[in-house]
Amino acid sequence: MFAAAELGHALSKEQYKTAADTLRQKLLNMQFQLKERGDFPLIVLLGGVPTAGRGQVANLLLEWMDPRHIATHAFSAPNDEERARPPYWRYWRVLPPKGKMAILFGGWYSGPMWEQLTSNPDSVSYEHEVGKIIRLEKMLSDEGALILKFWLHLPKEQLKKRLKKLANDPRTAWRFDDSDLWFLDHYDEVMASQQDLLLRTNLADAPWRVIESTDERYRNITIATHIVEAIGHHLERESVRQKRVDAAPLMPSIDGVRLLDKLVLDTDLDKAHYSEQLEVLQGRLNGLTRHPDFKQHSVVCVFEGMDAAGKGGAIRRITAALDARQYRTVPIAAPTEEERAQPYLWRFWRHLPPHGQITLFDRSWYGRVLVERVEGFASRADWMRAYGEINDFEAQISTANVIVVKFWLAISNEEQLRRFKEREAIEYKRFKITDEDWRNREKWDAYIEAGSDLIERTSTQVAPWHLVGANNKYHARLEVLRHLCERIEAALAATAKKRKNNAK
Structure with missing residues (x-):
């Protein structure tokens, strides 16, 4: 899956500015339609390699769109309130209402991704977690939600260069920690594990989009383009589609007794x-x-x-x-x-x-x-x-x-x-x-x-x-x-x- 990532290519400042101005206007227009129609919520889920730019992408979307109608949520280790309730409680409580948008850093993938890498859970537990994700996203899609999942990818050598640059600059050293170094040291096995998870949760109504993030201009334009196209398609589908009102009837009991x-x-x-x-x-x-x-x-x-x-x-x-x-x-x-x-x-x-x-x-x-x-x-x-x-x-x-x-x-x-x-x-x-x-x-x-x-x-x-x-x-x-x-x-x-x- 990562080998088939949309390969980045450098954009000149002029090319970037022209594309960005056009996309910014389209994003605002789409966001306005989303808010006015109130037909469905938009969930943007960001995952990826360290330093690939998840925070930059979120900041860009908040800059290009109306931030009053966007909520951002990052998920670290559960706090005391969250540990006292079922694991998915903290995700359900931040779901955006119809007409609104939420940006989730990792979201419900945060736990399975890192637990599989660092805790070596048994296969039964891992399968159970993957199944929960699939059922959640199917249910949200059936309810009309638009789920956009982006994995921001970096080749190993590019990640190594970025981490070295961060660590050597006093102004950015605070952004570098041991977990990033661990990720680099285990890069190949991490990528194999993540590819398996992404492939298995690459659903028809909630597919993963793997974006090459070596060039940030290309990354920004590609993600913004995907969001514009997805919202436009979903708005059109919601306006013309017929609600599925029929299904196979329930079979009565053999003896007819309720x-x-x-x-x-x-x-x-x-x-x-x-x-x-x-x-x-x-x-x-x-x-x-x-x-x-x-x-x-x-x-x-x-x-x-x-x-x-x-x-x-x-x-x-x-x-x-x-x-x-x-x-x-x-x-x-x-x-x-x-x-x-x-x-x-x-x-x-x-x-x-x-x-x-x-x-x-x-x-x-x-x-x-x-x-x-x-x-x-x-x-x-x-x-x-x-x-x-x-x-x-x-x-x-x-x-x-x-x-x-x-x-x-x-x-x-x-x-x-x-x-x-x-x-x-x-x-x-x-x-x-x-x-x-x-x-x-x-x-x-x-x-x-x-x-x-x-x-x-x-x-x-x-x-x-x-x-x-x-x-x-x-x-x-x-x-x-x-x-x-x-x-x-x-x-x-x-x-x-x-x-x-x-x-x-």
Whole structure:
């Protein structure tokens, strides 16, 4: 791949100035169209050989374009806040909204590139990281993002000359460090490793562009030209392309029975027994969250199910057992303007808790395969691909010691009607019932079908669904607490076992 890099050739000052003036005007025009249309974000990812000019390229783009609509982000070793969350959290939080641009130094390639070179990770871990990158970029591309990836290349002898010049000049010696010398000493193996990574992540919608950087004028003009052409093509494609609205339909079950139709909804449990067990379970949960090993984990609780199924009541029984500084409840409604300008999962990534904390989602990322599917807010192609994206999201955060606990609370059609009428009759409960709730009852079967499908396709080993028959709200609350305690206990036991094995 590096042998096929766009070979640089020297440009005269006059040639450079003429080309630069033209490209500068085009870049500004394209940036203005991007901002006005607001159809997609632009992500420029810069990688490459030391001294090849990544900082110079970023500075040039900030000079030639309107810097108010460009964000730049460099990624070094994770800080304490980042280490307490899943690795990709720090990338998701800096994604640009539609109409904006971000320049990322290394981005999500920073970790795999250097870990492979300096830490010699096992092949399974490396394959896992490459797969995460591929899935992330595909998802971003499917959401409409334009991803431009540039590798700035220098031949070994040219790198050697530049490093020597930097080190010998007191004015630039601060830019030279041991890592640059290490890179030069291991140049051949580094290039072989990086070529493998670039080839494997050279995707149709997010290809790598390898730019020869010996001549900075050529480098600048080439990169600017690529950006102008890519934005223009993407603007044209977004304006004329038809959204993919169709996909292969889901196959119904062989016996035609929906999963939720088989769930037992009624359970006998009186209030006295409930009150007794509630206190026991809340004490058990409180003790688990104060366990020393809990600081190595975080918990994400997801609550889905029919309207009026008791999600809010179950959440309150959990929070009553916790220190108020230890948890956060996130109610999910229709996305805001800010959230609509980002990839679908962005608003959920940003709420992930750090280690030692719990976040409870009242509704969640399953809206895409539930309400958006039923109400037609998402095309079939979009909600069909969401199953895989959700499973990948939950697998990623589970790997980072996030305990994902998912509850589906189910009630019968008749019980929902009774609760709706009760809410209308009781003054302090009237805020819980809306016209939309009544409209949703007309689509009961569609929601049962969508709910059954999502449970079957997203109940995984790391993040299984726990189905709760909730006609009896006392039983439902105890089931939620009991299962939550069991999941935390299992995670703490696994941590203790791992520590014991490492000590041997």
